[in-house]
Amino acid sequence: MAMTLLRFSTAGSVDDGKSTLIGRLLYDSKGVYEDQLASVAKASVNSSGGVIDLALLTDGLRAEREQGITIDVAYRYFSTPKRKFIIADTPGHEQYTRNMATGASTAHLAIILIDARNGVLPQSRRHAFIANLLGIRHFVVAINKMDLVDWDRAVYEKIHEEFTGFLHKIGAPEAVFIPMSARDGDNVVELSPKTPWFTGKALLDHLETVNADEDLAAAPARLPVQYVVRPDLNFRGFAGQVASGTFRVGEEVLALPARRRSKITRIVTWNGDLESAYAQQSVTLCLADEIDISRGDLIVPADQAPHVARRFRANCVWMNATALEPGRSYFIKHTSHQVRGVIRSVNFRMDVNSLERVGASRLQLNEIGEISIQTHHPLYFDHYADNRITGAFIIIDPLSNETLGAGMITGIEGKEEVRGQVSEGERSARFGHKAAVVLVEDTGSAYLLERELFDRGANVAVVGVAPANSASLAVAGGMILIVTSGAAASAIDLSGLATHEAVQHLERRGVLISQEEQLLEGEGI
Amino acid sequence: MDHLDLLEAESIHIIREVAAEFQNPVMLYSIGKDSSVMVRLAQKAFFPGRIPFPLLHIDTKYKFQEMITFRDEFCASIGARLIVHTNQAAIDGGANPIAIGTQKCCGLLKTRALLDGLAAGGYDAAFGGARRDEEKSRAKERVYSFRDEFGQWDPKNQRPELWNVYNARVDKGQHIRVFPLSNWTELDVWQYIERENIPIVPMYYAKPRPMVVRGGSLVSAEQEFMLLPGEKTEMVMCRMRSLGCSPCTGAIRSEADTIEKIIDEMKLVRRSERENRVIDHDQEGSMEIKKREGYF
Missing domain, CATH: 3.40.50.620 (HUPs)
Structure with missing residues (x-):
């Protein structure tokens, strides 16, 4: 009896019946226990009086019960023999855009409620816009309170047409429309005799059967490394949850940012080794070669590398009372990787009511806009439209530690500027090191070091006797020049060191950008 | 999956x-x-x-x-x-x-x-x-x-x-x-405990236990000070749905003495598990x- 799992989001205003709809789903699917029903009946506020108020099943906190509104994201659970459902339930009012985005971020389907009496309101549009922005590909439009318009098919058709046009305009996928009365249960679990003209499925039937598995399986394989499992000297595994795609034993993979290649030798789990690891599985990969991989690195198929860049554009939902200010330094947390970054500019703001782009230089609480970011170290990412895990990040305040905003990467930045001169920073971002001249007197050791650095992706060469202008040559090419004699005093002397000691020394000196993000407070770009 | x-x-x-x-x-x-x-x-x-x-x-x-x-x-x-x-x-x-x-x-x-x-x-x-x-x-x-x-x-x-x-x-x-x-x-x-064969405290399984029947609840007789004057213990076939401190954890009458039976009971039962925890109900x-x- 294998049950699948569907996560969906709901959003709606105080009185369009959303809480009642959820209460109805929980109640009719027996997701509510008798004593919880009894405590709802006992609760001090019962806005509809008399009959059990299904909405009270979902309004959790005291403050809300007092105000009679839902104020945050609440997660609800119910299951049928076919599926387990996780509902991310969020309020609809404008000031809670951040909650709506939060709820949508993990959902695969969104239910948008429209009150049949009021038609399409800005809030319904806003919800669809945010759900689409957060990458939800399945929409259900529940046209509720049809009983209050005498189950008039014309009302349903008009809303259907208007909202379909709207979804098309914002580039959202097509929706399934269902006329219903959540209060009385019409078309919620069972098809209602009151809508003989409706040819679709009842809501629960649709939720049970919709194939909302995103194309995670088809996307290129990605494993953000969370943790290096190293119980003893004989075992070294890279633990993480497969973000997308499939990894197979024997497959050639690339580890970023080191850009080292290796082969998968084992896929380890407690329940036994696997031949393949699929999207969403938490596994531990073992590789054939001793590569220096740590938390925050990304393992990908050798022929399907992601984007690697320090400058990119992203859609951003701002979630803090203190506005986003260009020029400020924040922490950017992306998969298991955290780096410093600066918001270079706010490119525009979206008016979530008119859905027009508006000029803006900052983003206020609950505003959505496009920003340009530059990070201290490169991120390895996909566009959010292609991958909801490797294309997403959060913005954290380095002082207050609060989560300030959420970002969805839309593109690499700065192609135009790159047409001109290549900067020193661009070279070091690409090669993972700064320019340097190093002295290794023993020629054999010099070539060993060259090989080690080259395999890590470095732009490195052994040049023997130092040319007169070696320092400026190194800078011009963004290179590490290894000389065996005649070095200037400014050269880094690594003579007599073993290769790994030489590498460590270069890391300490800040020539090689360390693969761990050891960021210090106050460290800027 | x-x-x-x-x-x-x-x-x-x-x-x-x-x-x-x-x-x-x-x-x-x-x-x-x-x-x-x-x-x-x-x-x-x-x-x-x-x-x-x-x-x-x-x-x-x-x-x-x-x-x-x-x-x-x-x-x-x-x-x-x-x-x-x-x-x-x-x-x-x-x-x-x-x-x-x-x-x-x-x-x-x-x-x-x-x-x-x-x-x-x-x-x-x-x-x-x-x-x-x-x-x-x-x-x-x-x-x-x-x-x-x-x-x-x-x-x-x-x-x-x-x-x-x-x-x-x-x-x-x-x-x-x-x-x-x-x-x-x-x-x-x-379901996960069943699938993965995870060890759990035997108190989750039904067996005859000495309990005090108080109103609709079954109270453990393990702590003597919890007994009210005149109350007596009796053997009741029961199990715990949720484990807390013995004075504040009630039991439910149940015949479920295996995981399979507990899951079947779960699917039928319509009372939530914390209901028998006295402490959750002391204040709205x-x-x-x-x-x-x-x-x-």
């Missing part, structure tokens, strides 16, 4: 994030079925390595003897490092639910003891096995739940939590409570008040 595979993978992801990002995490271990599942998930997360953090049990000294026996055997069998913390001063001072009431008793022996236990270890992250389906205020709690210097939860000022990207930043003295089982329901937990919204003060 079925629903249990997905829940498992999500929980393992959370546990690994915490182990990687915090200096000094600890896993709160309550001996109950949810703790048993959480510990198994931690074993899986770091396999073939060991769980890289200790387990912490807040012992009120009113736990059932069967629980303590199980705890010690279980932790020894998996090689886990177990730390037990008790508010001994309060117990010496006579704290029990009859003498000082359930609210104060929980405040001293659970909430206070927990905060002291966390402070004593200097932990910056503490895993708990709470699930969002247990109680309404929990439905809104984040997976990473920020606690201030006093261990308090502010439900109106929670950090936004998107995708599976968690904000692990805290200042000294603050900590994060982490709930890897947030998205599990009671039924999921039982009582779980939320306890949580604000630092309770799990």
Whole structure:
């Protein structure tokens, strides 16, 4: 009896019946226990009086019960023999855009409620816009309170047409429309005799059967490394949850940012080794070669590398009372990787009511806009439209530690500027090191070091006797020049060191950008 | 992947994030079925390595003897490092639910003891096995739940939590409570225990036990001071749906003496599991008040 799992989001205003709809789903699917029903009946506020108020099943906190509104994201659970459902339930009012985005971020389907009496309101549009922005590909439009318009098919058709046009305009996928009365249960679990003209499925039937598995399986394989499992000297595994795609034993993979290649030798789990690891599985990969991989690195198929860049554009939902200010330094947390970054500019703001782009230089609480970011170290990412895990990040305040905003990467930045001169920073971002001249007197050791650095992706060469202008040559090419004699005093002397000691020394000196993000407070770009 | 595979993978992801990002995490271990599942998930997360953090049990000294026996055997069998913390001063001072009431008793022996236990270890992250389906205020709690210097939860000022990207930043003295089982329901937990053959305290299985029948509830006779004048114990076929302290944990009449039967019972039963926990009902919204003060 294998049950699948569907996560969906709901959003709606105080009185369009959303809480009642959820209460109805929980109640009719027996997701509510008798004593919880009894405590709802006992609760001090019962806005509809008399009959059990299904909405009270979902309004959790005291403050809300007092105000009679839902104020945050609440997660609800119910299951049928076919599926387990996780509902991310969020309020609809404008000031809670951040909650709506939060709820949508993990959902695969969104239910948008429209009150049949009021038609399409800005809030319904806003919800669809945010759900689409957060990458939800399945929409259900529940046209509720049809009983209050005498189950008039014309009302349903008009809303259907208007909202379909709207979804098309914002580039959202097509929706399934269902006329219903959540209060009385019409078309919620069972098809209602009151809508003989409706040819679709009842809501629960649709939720049970919709194939909302995103194309995670088809996307290129990605494993953000969370943790290096190293119980003893004989075992070294890279633990993480497969973000997308499939990894197979024997497959050639690339580890970023080191850009080292290796082969998968084992896929380890407690329940036994696997031949393949699929999207969403938490596994531990073992590789054939001793590569220096740590938390925050990304393992990908050798022929399907992601984007690697320090400058990119992203859609951003701002979630803090203190506005986003260009020029400020924040922490950017992306998969298991955290780096410093600066918001270079706010490119525009979206008016979530008119859905027009508006000029803006900052983003206020609950505003959505496009920003340009530059990070201290490169991120390895996909566009959010292609991958909801490797294309997403959060913005954290380095002082207050609060989560300030959420970002969805839309593109690499700065192609135009790159047409001109290549900067020193661009070279070091690409090669993972700064320019340097190093002295290794023993020629054999010099070539060993060259090989080690080259395999890590470095732009490195052994040049023997130092040319007169070696320092400026190194800078011009963004290179590490290894000389065996005649070095200037400014050269880094690594003579007599073993290769790994030489590498460590270069890391300490800040020539090689360390693969761990050891960021210090106050460290800027 | 079925629903249990997905829940498992999500929980393992959370546990690994915490182990990687915090200096000094600890896993709160309550001996109950949810703790048993959480510990198994931690074993899986770091396999073939060991769980890289200790387990912490807040012992009120009113736990059932069967629980303590199980705890010690279980932790020894998996090689886990177990730390037990008790508010001994309060117990010496006579704290029990009859003498000082359930609210104060929980405040001293659970909430206070927990905060002291966390402070004593200097932990910056503490895993708990709470699930969002247990109680309404929990439905809104984040997976990473920020606690201030006093261990308090502010439900109106929670950090936004998107995708599976968690904000692990805290200042000294603050900590994060982490709930890897947030998205599990009671039924999921039982199905997983069955599938994975996870050891649980025998009290979850029905057998004849000496109980006091008081109103609609079955009260354990293990602590003698809980008996009211004139009350007698009788043998009742029953089991526990939820394990707390013996004075405050009721049993349900049940014939379910195997996991299969418990799951069948779960599917039929229409009363929620915390109903038999006296402490949740002492005040309207009582779980939320306890949580604000630092309770799990």
